[in-house]
Amino acid sequence: xxxxxxxxxxxxxxxxxxxxxxxxxxxxxxxxxxxxxxxxxxxxxxxxxxxxxxxxxxxxxxxxxxxxxxxxxxxxxxxxxxxxxxxxxxxxxxxxxxxxxxxxxxxxxxxxxxxxxxxxxxxxxxxxxxxxxxxxxxxxxxxxxxxxxxxxxxxxxxxxxxxxxxxxxxxxxxxxxxxxxxxxxxxxxxxxxxxxxxxxxxxxxxxxxxxxxxxxxxxxxxxxxxxxxxxxxxxxxxxxxxxxxxxxxxxxxxxxxxxxxxxxxxxxxxxxxxxxxxxxxxxxxxxxxxxxxxxxxxxxxxxxxxxxxxxxxxxxxxxxxxxxxxxxxxxxxxxxxxxxxxxxxxxxxxxxxxxxxxxxxxxxxxxxxxxxxxxxxxx
Amino acid sequence: xxxxxxxxxxxxxxxxxxxxxxxxxxxxxxxxxxxxxxxxxxxxxxxxxxxxxxxxxxxxxxxxxxxxxxxxxxxxxxxxxxxxxxxxxxxxxxxxxxxxxxxxxxxxxxxxxxxxxxxxxxxxxxxxxxxxxxxxxxxxxxxxxxxxxxxxxxxxxxxxxxxxxxxxxxxxxxxxxxxxxxxxxxxxxxxxxxxxxxxxxxxxxxxxxxxxxxxxxxxxxxxxxxxxxxxxxxxxxxxxxxxxxxxxxxxxxxxxxxxxxxxxxxxxxxxxxxxxxxxxxxxxxxxxxxxxxxxxxxxxxxxxxxxxxxxxxxxxxxxxxxxxxxxxxxxxxxxxxxxxxxxxxxxxxxxxxxxxxxxxxxxxxxxxxxxxxxxxxxx
Numbered sequence: 016x017x018x019x020x021x022x023x024x025x026x027x028x029x030x031x032x033x034x035x036x037x038x039x040x041x042x043x044x045x046x047x048x049x050x051x052x053x054x055x056x057x058x059x060x061x062x063x064x065x066x067x068x069x070x071x072x073x074x075x076x077x078x079x080x081x082x083x084x085x086x087x088x089x090x091x092x093x094x095x096x097x098x099x100x101x102x103x104x105x106x107x108x109x110x111x112x113x114x115x116x117x118x119x120x121x122x123x124x125x126x127x128x129x130x131x132x133x134x135x136x137x138x139x140x141x142x143x144x145x146x147x148x149x150x151x152x153x154x155x156x157x158x159x160x161x162x163x164x165x166x167x168x169x170x171x172x173x174x175x176x177x178x179x180x181x182x183x184x185x186x187x188x189x190x191x192x193x194x195x196x197x198x199x200x201x202x203x204x205x206x207x208x209x210x211x212x213x214x215x216x217x218x219x220x221x222x223x224x225x226x227x228x229x230x231x232x233x234x235x236x237x238x239x240x241x242x243x244x245x246x247x248x249x250x251x252x253x254x255x256x257x258x259x260x261x262x263x264x265x266x267x268x269x270x271x272x273x274x275x276x277x278x279x280x281x282x283x284x285x286x287x288x289x290x291x292x293x294x295x296x297x298x299x300x301x302x303x304x305x306x307x308x309x310x311x312x313x314x315x316x317x318x319x320x321x322x323x324x325x326x327x328x329x330x331x332x333x334x335x336x337x338x339x340x341x342x343x344x345x346x347x348x349x350x351x352x353x354x355x356x357x358x359x360x361x362x363x364x365x366x367x368x369x370x371x372x373x374x375x376x377x378x379x380x381x382x383x384x385x386x387x388x389x390x391x392x393x394x
Numbered sequence: 395x396x397x398x399x400x401x402x403x404x405x406x407x408x409x410x411x412x413x414x415x416x417x418x419x420x421x422x423x424x425x426x427x428x429x430x431x432x433x434x435x436x437x438x439x440x441x442x443x444x445x446x447x448x449x450x451x452x453x454x455x456x457x458x459x460x461x462x463x464x465x466x467x468x469x470x471x472x473x474x475x476x477x478x479x480x481x482x483x484x485x486x487x488x489x490x491x492x493x494x495x496x497x498x499x500x501x502x503x504x505x506x507x508x509x510x511x512x513x514x515x516x517x518x519x520x521x522x523x524x525x526x527x528x529x530x531x532x533x534x535x536x537x538x539x540x541x542x543x544x545x546x547x548x549x550x551x552x553x554x555x556x557x558x559x560x561x562x563x564x565x566x567x568x569x570x571x572x573x574x575x576x577x578x579x580x581x582x583x584x585x586x587x588x589x590x591x592x593x594x595x596x597x598x599x600x601x602x603x604x605x606x607x608x609x610x611x612x613x614x615x616x617x618x619x620x621x622x623x624x625x626x627x628x629x630x631x632x633x634x635x636x637x638x639x640x641x642x643x644x645x646x647x648x649x650x651x652x653x654x655x656x657x658x659x660x661x662x663x664x665x666x667x668x669x670x671x672x673x674x675x676x677x678x679x680x681x682x683x684x685x686x687x688x689x690x691x692x693x694x695x696x697x698x699x700x701x702x703x704x705x706x707x708x709x710x711x712x713x714x715x716x717x718x719x720x721x722x723x724x725x726x727x728x729x730x731x732x733x734x735x736x737x738x739x740x741x742x743x744x745x746x747x748x749x750x751x752x753x754x755x756x757x758x759x760x761x762x763x764x765x766x767x768x769x770x771x772x773x
Binding site: 068069102105112163256268269274285292293294297304305307312313314315316317318320321323324325326327329330332335 | 448449477481484566622647648653664669671672673675683684686691692693694695696697699700701702703706708709712765
């Protein structure tokens with residue numbers, strides 16, 4: 016421990032209470048001394064990803080936040096719908112720390128060589144509890160950034176890059192030759208688009224607005240379909256036919272989009288096969304739902320033959336499948352291409368207290384493409 | 395060819411016409427002489443399975459059949475909804491023969507030893523075009539029945555028995571330890587129940603009516619849940635917890651049943667795991683949809699974590715996966731247990747002309763559990 020470190024620092028907490036509310040606040044916690052294999056990281060940047068919102072908001076109605084407390088120690092209370100309350104019963108009364116990933120400087124290290132080697136280095140960490148000023152983690156969880164990397168560039172080096180790489184790896188593992196992706200103009204979507212261009216993987220980008228089409232096309236995307244277009248189904252079928260994509264990753268979850276993609280994939284497959292088959296084509300068509308921008312039910316029309324699957328896709332489960340060696344391989348690639356293929360951009364930088372402003376909560380909970388929050392815990 | 399064989403015989407056909415109707419009729423066709431490796435089977439019994447209805451009715455409204463023609467050569471016309479007409483465009487103007495499976499006596503054989511060995515034998519065949527008085531097929535497609543087997547007992551020796559065995563094999567291939575099954579009082583459901591009892595595989599039977607519960611329980615089923623019960627979700631969760639079933643086969647397809655099963659599987663999995671996980675349990679939960687008793691959309695609430703899958707399951711695709719050796723192994727087992735594990739029962743036996751009566755069409759199209767039609771082409 017160096018002399019400059021404070022004894023206590025701030026950590027954001029999310030608490031589901033028996034009165035059917037979730038309370039967000041900043042806790043003052045001890046800054047721990049790292050154990051032998053551990054390092055203490057001063058968190059300098061941590062993104063608010065869609066994958067953080069479940070733990071942070073517990074399914075609350077984000078437009079109904081009420082703030083109390085002081086300006087630098089705000090307390091925000093949000094009402095929970097009954098279904099969200101039922102789903103959250105396992106965390107009732109437990110003030111949960113939040114934040115999947117972030118980046119910062121190693122300011123103290125345990126006695127091990129691995130820990131000591133990181134002292135003074137900029138590292139990215141996906142350890143949870145990252146919405147905090149300091150975080151003590153095992154040295155093996157740290158990804159050392161190339162010299163000169165800024166925290167803001169390293170903050171999103173895990174969730175989005177590993178998800179984009181995981182989509183491409185899943186495509187190969189399950190013997191598909193091309194991909195489709197919804198909400199394709201998101202930070203993750205742009206990343207996937209760059210990755211697929213670099214690897215010459217045909218990618219069908221599905222977006223909802225003309226300016227998102229333009230954004231992706233100007234960055235070199237060859238196939239962009241707008242789901243708001245009256246000719247969407249025909250345009251998507253044409254793109255799927257040209258690319259041969261039989262695997263899609265869907266961030267929306269609710270509604271009919273997954274079903275529409277399967278319908279168009281089947282149209283592409285039967286056009287290629289010719290002739291009549293009473294059970295549809297034998298080509299397996301798969302949609303993985305990895306997000307829930309639309310929290311309503313998924314509606315499948317089942318007019319796409321019998322060779323189809325829809326399922327959940329979670330980065331954690333995928334990483335378990337590929338194991339430590341696979342993870343290490345992907346992480347090295349991310350570190351090497353952090354400011355190119357895997358670059359992220361943010362529209363808002365906020366302090367820990369700033370992340371608890373009702374306006375900010377309503378904005379990041381909307382998960383709108385083109386709006387992205389980064390927490391700067393020292394601000 | 396023996397002298398007793400007619401030169402021509404009847405074959406049922408289904409024709410989608412440009413005026414947006416489907417026409418069912420009996421065609422007089424040549425009785426072919428078998429080629430070297432072929433046999434000619436006099437079809438003596440052939441069931442009307444749910445899997446035959448797609449080709450037979452082409453998605454027509456079965457309650458609107460209009461009959462013309464004569465008593466022994468009826469012609470039935472049914473109107474096609476627009477969506478069914480679109481789906482049927484690949485078969486427009488082609489009079490399709492129908493009937494997945496059946497049983498009968500080999501009355502002529504080609505020169506090969508394999509064909510000759512079957513002469514005079516009762517065989518079961520899954521060759522398509524079985525709603526006919528005679529059918530010429532490759533000898534390798536025939537499953538020879540044990541001596542003394544009646545055609546009525548061999549008629550359903552492929553679709554339902556192989557499907558029941560395929561469900562159990564899929565369970566093992568995909569590392570599940572127990573099964574759930576909907577529409578569980580059907581012929582197929584009763585077969586699966588007998589098979590699971592014999593193999594000591596825990597099976598959760600899901601039915602819709604009290605008398606179906608009774609039927610399965612009296613045959614020894616340990617777990618039967620009625621989806622019409624007000625306590626259905628709790629009862630299903632309890633049965634899934636006890637059995638550890640994380641795989642279900644669903645014959646209904648439309649509506650919320652597949653989603654409810656996943657919700658209850660997740661409740662069983664999280665109760666077993668304890669603690670709070672923001673993304674739900676890591677236990678993979680799978681529902682395969684193999685039927686479409688409810689032709690409406692499948693609605694998934696996605697309140698069952700991220701480790702889940704829903705997909706189509708088709709016997710043909712499964713058999714391709716296990717290959718010729720696997721198929722042969724399953725077929726031998728079916729032949730040996732045809733009147734025990736794999737017994738079928740029928741409520742109606744009809745002639746080819748009888749299968750084209752509007753009342754009969756409306757009845758078998760309903761696919762009601764407890765009602766099952768068998769065609770006797772020589773009647």
